Amino acid sequence: xxxxKKMVQAITSMxxxxxxxYTDVVKKAELIDYTSVKGCMVIKPAGYALWENIQxxxxxxxxxxxxxxVYMPMFIPESLLEKEKDHVEGxxxxxxxxxxxxxxxxxxxMCVRPTSETLxxxxxxxxxxxxxxxxxxxxxxxxxxxxxxxxxPFLRSRxxxxxxxxxxxxxxxxxxxxxxxxxxxxxxxVEDVLxxxxxxxxxxxxxxFAGAEATYTIEALMxxxxxxxxxxxxxxxxxxxxxxxxxxxxxxxKLSFVHQTSxxxxxxxxxxxxxxxxDDNGLVLPPRIAxxxxxxVPIRQQEEAVANKVEEIKARLAKKFSVKAxxxxxxxxxxxxxxxxxxxxxxIEIGPKDIEANQCIVVRRDTNEKITVSLDExxxxxxxxxxxxxxxxxxxxxxxxxAHVYDAKDYAQFKQIMDEKSGFVxxxxxGEEECELKIKDEIGATSRCMPFEQEQLTDTCVxxxxxxxxxxxxxxxx
Amino acid sequence: xxxxKKMVQAITSMxxxxxxxYTDVVKKAELIDYTSVKGCMVIKPAGYALWENIQxxxxxxxxxxxxxxVYMPMFIPESLLEKEKDHVEGxxxxxxxxxxxxxxxxxxxMCVRPTSETLxxxxxxxxxxxxxxxxxxxxxxxxxxxxxxxxxPFLRSRxxxxxxxxxxxxxxxxxxxxxxxxxxxxxxxVEDVLxxxxxxxxxxxxxxFAGAEATYTIEALMxxxxxxxxxxxxxxxxxxxxxxxxxxxxxxxKLSFVHQTSxxxxxxxxxxxxxxxxDDNGLVLPPRIAxxxxxxVPIRQQEEAVANKVEEIKARLAKKFSVKAxxxxxxxxxxxxxxxxxxxxxxIEIGPKDIEANQCIVVRRDTNEKITVSLDExxxxxxxxxxxxxxxxxxxxxxxxxAHVYDAKDYAQFKQIMDEKSGFVxxxxxGEEECELKIKDEIGATSRCMPFEQEQLTDTCVxxxxxxxxxxxxxxxx
Numbered sequence: 001x002x003x004x005k006k007m008v009q010a011i012t013s014m015x016x017x018x019x020x021x022y023t024d025v026v027k028k029a030e031l032i033d034y035t036s037v038k039g040c041m042v043i044k045p046a047g048y049a050l051w052e053n054i055q056x057x058x059x060x061x062x063x064x065x066x067x068x069x070v071y072m073p074m075f076i077p078e079s080l081l082e083k084e085k086d087h088v089e090g091x092x093x094x095x096x097x098x099x100x101x102x103x104x105x106x107x108x109x110m111c112v113r114p115t116s117e118t119l120x121x122x123x124x125x126x127x128x129x130x131x132x133x134x135x136x137x138x139x140x141x142x143x144x145x146x147x148x149x150x151x152x153p154f155l156r157s158r159x160x161x162x163x164x165x166x167x168x169x170x171x172x173x174x175x176x177x178x179x180x181x182x183x184x185x186x187x188x189x190v191e192d193v194l195x196x197x198x199x200x201x202x203x204x205x206x207x208x209f210a211g212a213e214a215t216y217t218i219e220a221l222m223x224x225x226x227x228x229x230x231x232x233x234x235x236x237x238x239x240x241x242x243x244x245x246x247x248x249x250x251x252x253x254k255l256s257f258v259h260q261t262s263x264x265x266x267x268x269x270x271x272x273x274x275x276x277x278x279d280d281n282g283l284v285l286p287p288r289i290a291x292x293x294x295x296x297v298p299i300r301q302q303e304e305a306v307a308n309k310v311e312e313i314k315a316r317l318a319k320k321f322s323v324k325a326x327x328x329x330x331x332x333x334x335x336x337x338x339x340x341x342x343x344x345x346x347x348i349e350i351g352p353k354d355i356e357a358n359q360c361i362v363v364r365r366d367t368n369e370k371i372t373v374s375l376d377e378x379x380x381x382x383x384x385x386x387x388x389x390x391x392x393x394x395x396x397x398x399x400x401x402x403a404h405v406y407d408a409k410d411y412a413q414f415k416q417i418m419d420e421k422s423g424f425v426x427x428x429x430x431g432e433e434e435c436e437l438k439i440k441d442e443i444g445a446t447s448r449c450m451p452f453e454q455e456q457l458t459d460t461c462v463x464x465x466x467x468x469x470x471x472x473x474x475x476x477x478x
Numbered sequence: 479x480x481x482x483k484k485m486v487q488a489i490t491s492m493x494x495x496x497x498x499x500y501t502d503v504v505k506k507a508e509l510i511d512y513t514s515v516k517g518c519m520v521i522k523p524a525g526y527a528l529w530e531n532i533q534x535x536x537x538x539x540x541x542x543x544x545x546x547x548v549y550m551p552m553f554i555p556e557s558l559l560e561k562e563k564d565h566v567e568g569x570x571x572x573x574x575x576x577x578x579x580x581x582x583x584x585x586x587x588m589c590v591r592p593t594s595e596t597l598x599x600x601x602x603x604x605x606x607x608x609x610x611x612x613x614x615x616x617x618x619x620x621x622x623x624x625x626x627x628x629x630x631p632f633l634r635s636r637x638x639x640x641x642x643x644x645x646x647x648x649x650x651x652x653x654x655x656x657x658x659x660x661x662x663x664x665x666x667x668v669e670d671v672l673x674x675x676x677x678x679x680x681x682x683x684x685x686x687f688a689g690a691e692a693t694y695t696i697e698a699l700m701x702x703x704x705x706x707x708x709x710x711x712x713x714x715x716x717x718x719x720x721x722x723x724x725x726x727x728x729x730x731x732k733l734s735f736v737h738q739t740s741x742x743x744x745x746x747x748x749x750x751x752x753x754x755x756x757d758d759n760g761l762v763l764p765p766r767i768a769x770x771x772x773x774x775v776p777i778r779q780q781e782e783a784v785a786n787k788v789e790e791i792k793a794r795l796a797k798k799f800s801v802k803a804x805x806x807x808x809x810x811x812x813x814x815x816x817x818x819x820x821x822x823x824x825x826i827e828i829g830p831k832d833i834e835a836n837q838c839i840v841v842r843r844d845t846n847e848k849i850t851v852s853l854d855e856x857x858x859x860x861x862x863x864x865x866x867x868x869x870x871x872x873x874x875x876x877x878x879x880x881a882h883v884y885d886a887k888d889y890a891q892f893k894q895i896m897d898e899k900s901g902f903v904x905x906x907x908x909g910e911e912e913c914e915l916k917i918k919d920e921i922g923a924t925s926r927c928m929p930f931e932q933e934q935l936t937d938t939c940v941x942x943x944x945x946x947x948x949x950x951x952x953x954x955x956x
Contacts, residue, residue, distance in 0.1 A: 036558055036600050037588070040551035045616070048547045069526045073518035073637055074552075074590075074621060075574075080514055096553075097578040098590065101625035101636075102571050110515070112552075112576065112590070122514050138523070143552060143620070147579035158579075159551055 011341075013280045018224040025274055026153045029283040029342050039151040039158035043267070046342060049291035050270055051161060055141060057193055057289070058163070058265065061185050062139055067165060070138045072119045075110040080118045084243040087117060090210020094147045096158075112145040117211065117236075117262055120166035121244035128258060131170055131250045137178070139165040154271035155228075155478050162266035168246065168258040172237065175259035179235040182263040183216040186231035194269065195286040195394040196220050196276050197401050198230060199424070199473055201449030206433050209262075213237040219448045219473060221401040222275035225422025227448045227475035230272055233263035271478070276397050277366070283343030284366050286393050287386040294382060295344045296325040297335045299351025309355050313348070313378060320379060321386070340365060345389055346382065364389055366396070405473075409458050414474075418443045424475045428468035430461035439463055445474040489819075491758045496702040503752055504631045507761040507820050517629040517636035521745070524820060527769035528748055529639060533619060535671055535767070536641070536743065539663050540617055545643060548616045550597040553588040558596045562721040565595060568688020572625045574636075590623040595689065595714075595740055598644035599722035606736060609648055609728045615656070617643040632749035633706075633956050640744035646724065646736040650715065653737035657713040660741040661694040664709035672747070673764040673872040674698050674754050675879050676708060677902070677951055679927030684911045687740075691715040697926045697951060699879040700753035703900025705926050705953035708750055711741035749956070754875050755844070761821030762843050764871050765864040772860060773822045774803040775813045777829025787833050791826070791856060798857060799864070818843060823867055824860065842867055844874070883951075887936050892952075896921045902953045906946035908939035917941055923952040 011024035031047035095111035198218035208215035212234040241257035277284040404423025408414035489502035509525035573589035676696035686693035690712040719735035755762040827839040882901025886892035
C-alpha cells in the first residue's frame, strides 16, 4: 500500500506555493521523473500518452493542410549553423557540442539540433530548382536540445520533444499566408482540444525568433497569472534563402529566392494543460485529450454480479470512449483519489445497489458533480457529460483569463497592476525596444504579443509618451 | 519536364549491379537523400510515410501485448554507460561524445544514446521497489547514433530511427516469455504486413547483443542472396539488474533482482522491403504497408467526363483505401513510370472508352498484369486484387528464399556453395566460437541464427568434426 499512499498524500495547495504544487502534480500524476542526466526528464507512460494524443490530433490537422512529414539528421555541423548570422547568435550559446565520434576527434564539431532551420535550408538548396518544386511543406516530429541553466519539467528542459514545420514558397504572400495559417491551426487545436483560450498575435522585434522577419505566437494565461508562449510561427522572408542560396526558376525562367516559414509546438504545452486546468486534487484533463476518459470503479467488486456488470458497461463504453475499470485490491476511496490525481475526466461508480436500481453514479473530475445515470442510457449520457465538461473547462479557463486581463493607460497604473495583481496587462507601445527594456527592468513585464485584434487604448506609449504604434499584451512569462 | 525525366530514367538493373540498383531506387523513389552531415540521411516524405505506417501497425501490436510508451533522455553520462562491462565494450568504440554545453566544457562527457539499456536500468533502479511495480513493459520510439565508418541508406547510417522496448520482470521465466513473445510480434508483422518471410532463431554467443544472456533474431533473405537481420529481442537475465542494483521485494518481503529484456526494430527494415520486393522498374510496396495503395491515372484528363468519373471513383475508393489521382500535366506514360518507380501497388487507368464500357483497367505493380474491372464492382475488386497481391508477394519472396537455402553436410560442400551460390547455408555446428571464426575467415559466412525449428542434418560440426550441438543458418549479411 506504501506506493498508493504516496500518490494520494495531499499535495501542496496552489494558493500556498504554485511552483511546488506544479512539481507535486507532475511527479504524483506520474507524468515525468528526474534522471541522472542533469536537466533531462523521463516522460513516463501517463505523460507520453498525453503527448501521443497531442501528436495524433495535431498531425491530422497538419496533413489536412498539405503538410508532409520527413526526418532530418539530429546533428548540425558548425559551419552550417553559422550560415545565417542572427540565427547562430541566437542559438550558439545554448547548444550541446559533439566533438568525438567513437575514439577519434571530429574534423568539424557538430551541435545537437536546437532547431533545424539550417538543415532544412541546406536540404532545400539542393532539392528546389524550379517553381514546380514549390511549395515544400515539410514537418518533423523529433527532440531538440538547448543547454538551459535552470530547468523545470515540461516548461524548460535541456531536451524536449516537439514538431518543427519548415516550408518554402515561391512568393512572400504565400509564405505569410502559411505562417498565419499554421498559427491558427495551433490556436484552434489548443482551444478546441486542450480547452485553453489563447491570444493570437505578433511578437515584437525584440522577442522574435533568431533569423525571422516576423514571429507570431499564441499566448495562454496560467492559473497563477503568468503567461505561457504555447506555439510560434515564423515568417523568414527570403533571409535564410539568401544565406543558403535557395533559388528557383519561375515560369519565365527567371531566378528568384524562395520565401520560408517555420512553426513549432512542444511538450511545453503539457505544462499549460497542467497549469490552466489543474486543482488541489491534482491534474484535470480535458476529455478530448485524456488518454483515459472514463474510469469505472466497482463497489464491492468481489461480488460476481458487480464484476460482470462493470465488464459489460466497460465493453459498451469502449466502442466510443477510452475507458478502463479499476479492479485492483485498493479501497474505492484510494481509487477515487488516485484517479483524481491523474486527472481522469469521468469516474463511474457501480455497486450492488446501483445495479438493483439499473443505474450508476458518474463523477465529473472538474466539478466533482455526482450524476445519477440510467444504465440503459450510459453511452449517450457519457457523451453528453464529457462534451459538457470539455465546454465548461474552456469557459472556466476563459473566464479566469478574462478576469486577469487589465488595461493600463499610464506608466504608474501599469506598475501598480503588475505589483498588486497577476495576469496580462494591455497597454499601448511606441514600437521602440528601449521602452520594452525599461518596462522589463522597472516593472518586470515582457511584451507577450501585439494581438491581431488591435484597439487604441490611448494615443501615446505607456512608457515614453510618444505616439503609440500598437496595443501590446504584457506579462510575466514562463 | 526535366525533373520527371530524371525519375523515369532507367535505373541500373539488379542483375548488373545490385548495390547500384539499391542506391538508384532509394534515390529515385525519393525515399531518402544525402546531407551535409556525413553518414546521416534525410528521410523524405515517401520514405517517412512508410516508417509512419510501420510505426502505426507495430505500435498497435505492441499495445495489444501491454506495452506502454515512454521517452528517455538522448544523452548517457559516461559513468552510466560504463556500469555494465560487456555493454560498454560493445558500444563505447562507436558512440558520439558531447563534451561542451553552450560555451562551457561539461564536467562529465556524455554520449548520444546508441541504445538505452543503461538509461532504462538507471530509471528502473529508482522506479521499482516491490513486486507490485512489476512487470514494467516500456518502449520508446526515437533515434539513436552509432558512429559507423561506412554507411548505406537505411541499412547502416550514423543516425537511425527505431523503437526500443525495455522490460523488467519478477522471474526469469517471465523475461524469457516476453523475449520470445516480442520476437514473434516482429516476425508476424514482417511476414503479414511487409510480406517478407523470416527465419526465427537464436544468435550464437559470438553474435549476441553486448550484455545479453541470449539474443533472438528474425533473418530475412534479400534478392541478392544476402541475409538481413530484421529485428532482435534480447534476454538479459539479471546481469543488468546486478550492475545497476535493480531489486524488488517479493510477497514474502525477500529482496530479488529483476530479470530484463530489450527488443528493437529500425528503419533498416525499409531496406529489406526494397531488397526483397523491388525490381528493375523500382520499388514494389506490399499493399498493407504502402502509403498510397492505388493511383488513378486519367486518360484524356482534359475531357470533363473523364475528370468527373475519376473524382467519383476516387471518392468511392477512398472509403476503404489510400488512393490518389494524378492530374498533373505529364503524359500517362510518364505517370505510369513514376508510379512504378515509387512502388504504388495498383494503378487504375480510366479513359473515355473505358467510361463508355463502364469499366477501367487495373494494373498490378508486382506482375504488371492488366485486369479489366467493371466500375460497378470497383471497391470489391480492388480489395480482392490488393489482397491477392499481398499474398502473392509473400509467396514469391518465400519461393525465392526457399530456392536459396542450401544444406551443407561437410566443409568442402559448404565452401563450394558459398563460392558458387548466394543464400542461406544450413549446416551443423559444435557450439565453439573457433569454428565460427574459421568459417568467417575461410568461407566468408557468419552465423545468422540457430533456428527454433532444429533438425539434425549431420552428427558432427561442419567445421571441426566434433559432436554437433545445433543447426545453424549461415550467410553473408548486410
